[in-house]
Amino acid sequence: MSGFKITSKIDDNMKTRLQIDGAMDEHSDYSSIETKFTDEVVFDFDNVEHINSTGIKHWVQWVASIHEANPNLKFFFVNCPKPIVDQINMVDGFLPEGSIVKSFKVPYFCEVCDKDITTTFVLGREYNIVDGKVKLEVPDNTCDRGDCEMEPDVVEQKYFKFLK
Ligand SMILES: [Zn+2]
Known part of the structure; x- marks a missing residue:
């Protein structure tokens, strides 16, 4: 390190x-x-x-x-x-x-493929501040196969708490 x-x-x-x-x-x-x-x-x-x-x-x-x-x-x-x-x-x-x-990283994971990636959330894209309130839209990410999906590998209530 x-x-x-x-x-x-x-x-x-x-x-x-x-x-x-x-x-x-x-x-x-x-x-x-x-x-x-x-x-x-x-x-x-x-x-x-x-x-x-x-x-x-x-x-x-x-x-x-x-x-x-x-x-x-x-x-x-x-x-x-x-x-x-x-x-x-x-x-x-x-x-x-x-x-x-202004931006932070969110780990994503696909259970089917056992694969992980990191996505960056950017202010004005995945989240925004409207009238002093934060609006967050957590996107689903596509994965390798048609029948699987990358999902956030965090406890959303805890991980996104600071935005509230
Ligand atoms: Zn997958």
Whole structure:
């Protein structure tokens, strides 16, 4: 397993994008990150492989300090894999108040073929915020055969809880 790495860059819209790679654990050190942000910051969790309780603690403390120093800063989360979605659902403060999850991953499984895939749900596609309420449409994915189907391999009430 690769170690923790966080990369900061300014995207085409002049917004800060922070990409997190590897494991969020006792080695996850955010102190090297420049915390002078514009009005928005995007966290990209696409390459996070693992998170443990120490990693959660480091993250919650760090993100709370940024939130406190920049009360008007908007947080966007993209490409959240299942371990991150689980924490968003379970850990208070993992997602700072007012944050928006723009995309996250959902594991799918076909019982007939014993096959799994990962689908990314995107804000504005599988789910949307209408009048402050989230509308979610969980799609069925086709599989290899005519008589089988990929279904979400999560407890939907728990996994999609953070959207409510
Ligand atoms: Zn199948």
